[in-house]
Amino acid sequence: MPESVTFPEIDGERLRALMDGISAFGDTGDGGVHRPAGTTEHGEARDWLRQRFAEHGMRVAIDGIGNLFGILEWAGPDAPLILTGSHLDSQPNGGRFDGAYGVMASLEAITALKAHFAATGEKPRCNFAIVDWMNEEGARYQPSLLGSSVFAGLLDLDYALSRKDGAGKSVREELARTGYLGSDAPPKPATYVEMHVECGGVLEKTGKQIAPFERYWGALKVRIGMTGKQTHTGPTPMEDRHDALLGAAYVITGIRDLGPRAADTLYTSVGRIEVVPNSPNIVPGEAVLFAELRSPEMSVLEWAEAELAKVLDDAAARAGVAVKIQNIDRRPAGRFSESLCRLAEQSAESLGLSRMRIDTIGGHDGIPMLQVCPSVVVAVPSIGGICHNPIEFTPHEDLVNGTQVLVRMLWQLDRAGGDPGRL
Amino acid sequence: MPESVTFPEIDGERLRALMDGISAFGDTGDGGVHRPAGTTEHGEARDWLRQRFAEHGMRVAIDGIGNLFGILEWAGPDAPLILTGSHLDSQPNGGRFDGAYGVMASLEAITALKAHFAATGEKPRCNFAIVDWMNEEGARYQPSLLGSSVFAGLLDLDYALSRKDGAGKSVREELARTGYLGSDAPPKPATYVEMHVECGGVLEKTGKQIAPFERYWGALKVRIGMTGKQTHTGPTPMEDRHDALLGAAYVITGIRDLGPRAADTLYTSVGRIEVVPNSPNIVPGEAVLFAELRSPEMSVLEWAEAELAKVLDDAAARAGVAVKIQNIDRRPAGRFSESLCRLAEQSAESLGLSRMRIDTIGGHDGIPMLQVCPSVVVAVPSIGGICHNPIEFTPHEDLVNGTQVLVRMLWQLDRAGGDPGRL
Numbered sequence: 001m002p003e004s005v006t007f008p009e010i011d012g013e014r015l016r017a018l019m020d021g022i023s024a025f026g027d028t029g030d031g032g033v034h035r036p037a038g039t040t041e042h043g044e045a046r047d048w049l050r051q052r053f054a055e056h057g058m059r060v061a062i063d064g065i066g067n068l069f070g071i072l073e074w075a076g077p078d079a080p081l082i083l084t085g086s087h088l089d090s091q092p093n094g095g096r097f098d099g100a101y102g103v104m105a106s107l108e109a110i111t112a113l114k115a116h117f118a119a120t121g122e123k124p125r126c127n128f129a130i131v132d133w134m135n136e137e138g139a140r141y142q143p144s145l146l147g148s149s150v151f152a153g154l155l156d157l158d159y160a161l162s163r164k165d166g167a168g169k170s171v172r173e174e175l176a177r178t179g180y181l182g183s184d185a186p187p188k189p190a191t192y193v194e195m196h197v198e199c200g201g202v203l204e205k206t207g208k209q210i211a212p213f214e215r216y217w218g219a220l221k222v223r224i225g226m227t228g229k230q231t232h233t234g235p236t237p238m239e240d241r242h243d244a245l246l247g248a249a250y251v252i253t254g255i256r257d258l259g260p261r262a263a264d265t266l267y268t269s270v271g272r273i274e275v276v277p278n279s280p281n282i283v284p285g286e287a288v289l290f291a292e293l294r295s296p297e298m299s300v301l302e303w304a305e306a307e308l309a310k311v312l313d314d315a316a317a318r319a320g321v322a323v324k325i326q327n328i329d330r331r332p333a334g335r336f337s338e339s340l341c342r343l344a345e346q347s348a349e350s351l352g353l354s355r356m357r358i359d360t361i362g363g364h365d366g367i368p369m370l371q372v373c374p375s376v377v378v379a380v381p382s383i384g385g386i387c388h389n390p391i392e393f394t395p396h397e398d399l400v401n402g403t404q405v406l407v408r409m410l411w412q413l414d415r416a417g418g419d420p421g422r423l
Numbered sequence: 424m425p426e427s428v429t430f431p432e433i434d435g436e437r438l439r440a441l442m443d444g445i446s447a448f449g450d451t452g453d454g455g456v457h458r459p460a461g462t463t464e465h466g467e468a469r470d471w472l473r474q475r476f477a478e479h480g481m482r483v484a485i486d487g488i489g490n491l492f493g494i495l496e497w498a499g500p501d502a503p504l505i506l507t508g509s510h511l512d513s514q515p516n517g518g519r520f521d522g523a524y525g526v527m528a529s530l531e532a533i534t535a536l537k538a539h540f541a542a543t544g545e546k547p548r549c550n551f552a553i554v555d556w557m558n559e560e561g562a563r564y565q566p567s568l569l570g571s572s573v574f575a576g577l578l579d580l581d582y583a584l585s586r587k588d589g590a591g592k593s594v595r596e597e598l599a600r601t602g603y604l605g606s607d608a609p610p611k612p613a614t615y616v617e618m619h620v621e622c623g624g625v626l627e628k629t630g631k632q633i634a635p636f637e638r639y640w641g642a643l644k645v646r647i648g649m650t651g652k653q654t655h656t657g658p659t660p661m662e663d664r665h666d667a668l669l670g671a672a673y674v675i676t677g678i679r680d681l682g683p684r685a686a687d688t689l690y691t692s693v694g695r696i697e698v699v700p701n702s703p704n705i706v707p708g709e710a711v712l713f714a715e716l717r718s719p720e721m722s723v724l725e726w727a728e729a730e731l732a733k734v735l736d737d738a739a740a741r742a743g744v745a746v747k748i749q750n751i752d753r754r755p756a757g758r759f760s761e762s763l764c765r766l767a768e769q770s771a772e773s774l775g776l777s778r779m780r781i782d783t784i785g786g787h788d789g790i791p792m793l794q795v796c797p798s799v800v801v802a803v804p805s806i807g808g809i810c811h812n813p814i815e816f817t818p819h820e821d822l823v824n825g826t827q828v829l830v831r832m833l834w835q836l837d838r839a840g841g842d843p844g845r846l
Contacts, residue, residue, distance in 0.1 A: 200658045217657075221703065233692035233715050234640075234784040235623045235808065238682050245693055249675035256669055259661050269656035270668055272703045273696060280644065280695045280713035280751075290703035292656050328703075361657040385658065 007350070008116030008407045010108050012400040018104040019399065021048065022088065023096040032390025033096050037089035037135035037146075038066075038171060043178030045088045045100075049132055052107055056114070058130070062182025064157050065150040066134040066175040071187055072110065075124045080418030082410060083189035083373075084109065085131035086196060087147075087365060091139045095392025097197045097382065099136055101399060105195040106130045109407040116411065126418040128410070129187045133365045134180070140165045143329075148365035151186060152372050190418035192375040193340065193409055194366045195402050197394050201385020202358050209401050211379045212344035214357040215296040216367050217267075218333030220305055222291050224251055224312065228321040230277065230285030244287035245275050247319030254311035255291055258304050266304055267294040267361070290328070296359045298333045336366065339420035340376035340409070347408035353401055374420045378405060430773070431539030431830045433531050435823040441527040442822065444471065445511065446519040455813025456519050460512035460558035460569075461489075461594060466601025468511045468523075472555055475530055479537070481553070485605025487580050488573040489557040489598040494610055495533065498547045503841030505833060506612035506796075507532065508554035509619060510570075510788060514562045518815025520620045520805065522559055524822060528618040529553040532830040539834065549841040551833070552610045556788045557603070563588045566752075571788035574609060575795050613841035615798040616763065616832055617789045618825050620817050624808020625781050632824050634802045635767035637780040638719040639790050640690075641756030643728055645714050647674060647735065651744040653700065653708030667710035668698050670742030677734035678714055681727055689727055690717040690784070713751075719782045721756045759789065762843035763799035763832070770831035776824050797843045801828060 025048065026033040026041035035041045046068055053060050053070030061069040071081075086102020110128055117124055133151075138144020141163040149155035161172040175181035198204075203211055228242035252270045259266045269292045276286035293304045308325075316323040341357060348355040358379065366377035380402035383393045416422040448471065449456040449464035458464045469491055476483050476493030484492040494504075509525020533551055540547055556574075561567020564586040572578035584595040598604035621627075626634055651665035675693045682689045692715045699709035716727045732748075739746040764780060771778040781802065789800035803825035806816045839845040 219657075233690070233694055234642075234717065236690075238690055241692075243679075243692070245696060246675060246679055249672040249679075249693075252669060252672035253676060256666075256672075267656070267659075267661055269664075269666070269704075269706060270672075271656055271705050271707060272701045273668060273698055275696055278695045281692075281715065282694050283692060284694060292704065294657065 006120060008112045008411050010112040010400065010403045010407050012396070014111065015104060015108045015399060015403055016396060018107055019101070022100045022104055026090065028093055028390055030390045031096065032093055032392070033090050034093050035088065035090040036092055036140040037137065038140060038174030038178060040178065042089050043180065046132060046180060049088065049103065053130070056110060061184035061186060062180055063151065063184055063186040064182060065147050065160050066180040066182060067147040067151055067186060068132040068180065069129050069187055071127065071129040073127045075127050079125065079127050080190035081127040081129055081187050082413050082418050083129050083131055083187065083192045084194065084406065084410060085133070086194050087133040087136035089135055089137050091137050091388040093390060094388050095390060097392055097394050098199070098387050101197055101394070102195045103130065103132055105399070105403040105406050108403050109410055112407045113410060124414055126190070126414045129189065135171070136365055141171055145363050145365055145368055146171070148368040152368035154368050154371060189373050191340070191373050191413055191420055192366060192369040193406065194364065194377045195406050196364060196377050196379055197382040197387065197392070198358070198379035199362055199382060199385060199387035200358070203379065203381035204383060204385060206356060207354070208356045209353040209381070209398065210344065210348040210355040210405055211358045212341040213336050213360045213377045213379065214341055215335050215359045216333065217294050217296045217359060217361045218298055218301045219329065219331045220293045220301055220327070221329040223326045223328055224289040224291060225324040226287040226321045228283065228285050228319065231283045233281045233283055236283060241283050242320040243283050244321050245284040247315045247321040247323065248273060248287040248289050250315035250318055251289055251311060254315060255308065258307055262295070262300050262304060264297045264300045265295060266300050268292070294361060296333050301333060334370065336370065336376045337374035337420055339423055340374055343409050343412060343420060343423055344376060344378045344405060347405045347412070350408060351401070351404050353405065378402065429543060431535045431834050433535040433823070433826045433830050435819070437534065438527060438531045438822060438826055439819060441530055442524070445523045445527055449513065451516055451813055453813045454519065455516055455815070456513050457516050458511065458513040459515055459563040460560065461563060461597030461601060463601065465512050466603065469555060469603060472511065472526065476553070479533060484607035484609060485603055486574065486607055486609040487605060488570050488583050489603040489605060490570040490574055490609060491555040491603065492552050492610055494550065494552040496550045498550050502548065502550050503613035504550040504552055504610050505836050505841050506552050506554055506610065506615045507617065507829065507833060508556070509617050510556040510559035512558055512560050514560050514811040516813055517811050518813060520815055520817050521622070521810050524620055524817070525618040526553065526555050528822070528826040528829050531826050532833055535830045536833060547837055549613070549837045552612065558594070559788055564594055568786050568788055568791055569594070571791040575791035577791050577794060612796050614763070614796050614836055614843055615789060615792045616829065617787065617800045618829050619787060619800050619802055620805040620810065620815070621781070621802035622785055622805060622808060622810035623781065626802065626804035627806060627808060629779060630777070631779045632776040632804070632821065633767065633771040633778040633828055634781045635764040636759050636783040636800045636802065637764055638758050638782045639756065639787070640717050640719045640782060640784045641721055641724045642752065642754045643716045643724055643750070644752040646749045646751055647712040647714060648747040649710040649744045651706070651708050651742065654706045656704045656706055659706060664706050665743040666706050667744050668707040670738045670744040670746065671696060671710040671712050673738035673741055674712055674734060677738060678731065681730055685718070685723050685727060687720045687723045688718060689723050691715070717784060719756050724756060757793065759793065759799045760797035760843055762846055763797055766832050766835055766843060766846055767799060767801045767828060770828045770835070773831060774824065774827050776828065801825065
């Protein structure tokens with residue numbers, strides 16, 4: 001970037017007012033918000049966002065799964081569209097930054113861009129849109145990333161609308177009730193940029209200020225059932241036992257041993273176990289484990305899946321039980337747009353901000369968006385790496401830094417006609 | 424035993440009538456009985472037994488914990504007393520032989536002894552008593568062996584009476600309701616012999632007919648608590664995890680490895696596990712295991728307990744968790760009376776019955792009785808080694824064989840003045 005360039009500038013106090021405004025919806029009084037997808041609080045927050053869109057002269061569109069868009073068609077109907085945003089839904093009693101920050105940063109960045117174009121006389125080359133994705137969290141409705149996955153063609157619309165919460169209320173019902181069961185055609189983005197607070201703690205630990213996500217981790221989530229023979233612990237000779245819990249223990253320790261043997265990072269876990277009859281003096285006849293394998297590299301996940309099969313065979317043989325594995329979820333690992341990662345780094349550097357690339361293990365709407373266009377998620381620090389908790393906190397300065405990075409990225413993308421490959 | 428001896432002889436058809444009579448109480452219609460301690464069905468079965476005692480001219484005594492005795496004081500108030508019997512309470516939907524057989528065999532043996540003394544003109548040297556112990560099974564009230572443990576001074580009477588079932592009804596209440604909250608002085612036995620069906624399956628497998636229990640296994644039952652740190656399975660680096668379920672898995676496999684290393688037989692088991700929060704995507708913060716170690720030799724149990732401490736230390740270190748162990752029950756291993764074992768073997772031989780010595784892993788009233796006097800439990804086969812089940816079954820011929828062995832033992836003990844050491 002040449003030194004003589006005049007960059008658009010955001011206004012920190014305006015951003016602060018936006019964060020305060022959105023945080024009033026579902027305010028839990030302890031710094032957090034309770035705004036699960038489709039609730040009245042979520043609907044009211046979205047109504048507030050629509051008012052902001054209207055103030056900016058943005059056209060509102062609500063698609064079939066309730067994604068909410070504010071569209072600024074200032075470069076003509078055929079111009080490429082640059083999409084930015086995040087999500088306003090929260091975890092139950094969640095934090096005020098997770099998701100909401102990305103939407104507020106987008107609002108502020110668009111405001112700054114408008115001011116910049118007005119002040120400099122530059123003409124925008126692209127249209128812009130801000131998105132509030134429906135049900136990113138997956139707390140009330142599973143799966144998570146519901147709205148962006150439907151948008152990206154990864155999830156069937158009718159299936160998504162038919163998802164029910166614990167009380168039996170469907171996505172369709174709750175969208176209709178809150179006024180967000182739409183039928184508008186969504187915009188077709190040329191590229192997507194999302195700001196988000198980091199939920200890992202790497203930025204805080206390393207003292208860095210800005211981090212584009214370079215890789216997103218894949219995950220294999222499985223259910224492992226062990227069938228032995230239910231007998232009394234007293235008289236049954238050891239050689240006649242078929243202990244499903246013992247088999248489960250061999251699986252748990254075997255899975256733990258995979259990580260150190262993997263060629264790249266591999267996280268493993270067994271978080272849930274169910275045992276039948278689970279009585280102190282009965283050899284367990286049945287055990288079920290829920291295990292997860294996570295890695296940033298598909299090759300490692302594929303290796304781990306093959307090794308897991310060996311672990312299960314070994315455990316079955318040692319405990320004398322039968323083993324059955326069932327896949328629950330398979331999320332591929334992958335990479336965000338390299339051009340957009342570099343753009344985030346350059347934007348941070350031009351602002352004198354320290355930066356690094358990091359991975360994301362959790363899901364973000366930017367991941368399904370990779371099916372549609374070049375995308376990236378850029379993180380700012382979150383104290384202690386804490387998310388999904390009312391004590392989640394990011395200092396205002398970091399929110400400002402991130403929004404400055406965002407507006408520079410959006411402006412550069414506009415200059416490149418919405419094509420990060422041309423940067 | 425000299426060949427010329429005239430032995431008392433039991434009557435198989437009388438025994439069959441007794442078994443049919445007692446099996447009517449709590450009859451479940453599928454071959455089994457439902458007669459848990461203190462229930463109405465149990466009380467009615469005991470009333471029936473009292474009528475049999477009365478028919479035999481036996482004095483009835485009910486002690487403070489509801490043990491029911493029929494006492495035949497035919498050798499004078501100062502003569503030694505030989506005690507025999509078992510228990511009429513059953514498991515919920517249990518079998519008709521477990522416990523009841525020992526009481527019916529005792530009734531028939533006393534009948535045969537009376538006939539023998541009347542026919543031969545021999546004078547009895549000892550008094551005899553039949554006992555029906557309260558709450559042997561431990562199904563409705565814990566601990567098991569309640570009546571015999573109070574009798575033997577191993578359990579406090581008030582503690583035993585205050586035990587409650589799942590519905591909150593105490594032993595005291597239910598004994599009073601069924602008419603078995605007594606205050607009679609129990610008899611003071613010189614020796615104790617109990618017949619029982621075998622619940623292990625060794626006799627059936629080996630084709631033997633009679634088996635005195637030589638050893639009773641000891642048990643150490645423990646609760647093992649593991650405390651780790653509850654975190655998300657996604658972002659938490661492996662080196663920062665303190666996984667309580669992983670620690671539990673190391674304990675389970677470590678306990679399993681103890682058996683093959685022990686100097687004598689050691690059975691191990693972990694039958695129950697509780698995990699908090701037990702969610703697929705959360706590293707478990709808490710886990711609790713219920714483990715059992717069982718062996719016929721105290722030295723092995725003591726070794727195993729020391730090794731278990733090393734297993735826990737190792738598991739704690741490997742999983743990065745804290746471990747706490749709590750003893751729930753400690754039952755010493757030991758041996759039944761060697762003289763009575765030999766007497767059972769000789770009696771079987773004199774009848775042309777095949778015999779062997781076996782161990783008992785489960786509890787029997789004969790174990791607390793070792794605190795009081797020389798005691799033994801003698802087993803007859805049970806098909807498939809099945810107990811605590813309506814399909815529990817012993818062919819009538821085996822019931823007859825066992826009762827013939829019992830009456831010869833009782834008669835020999837009478838001849839020895841109630842002192843097995845003089846045989």
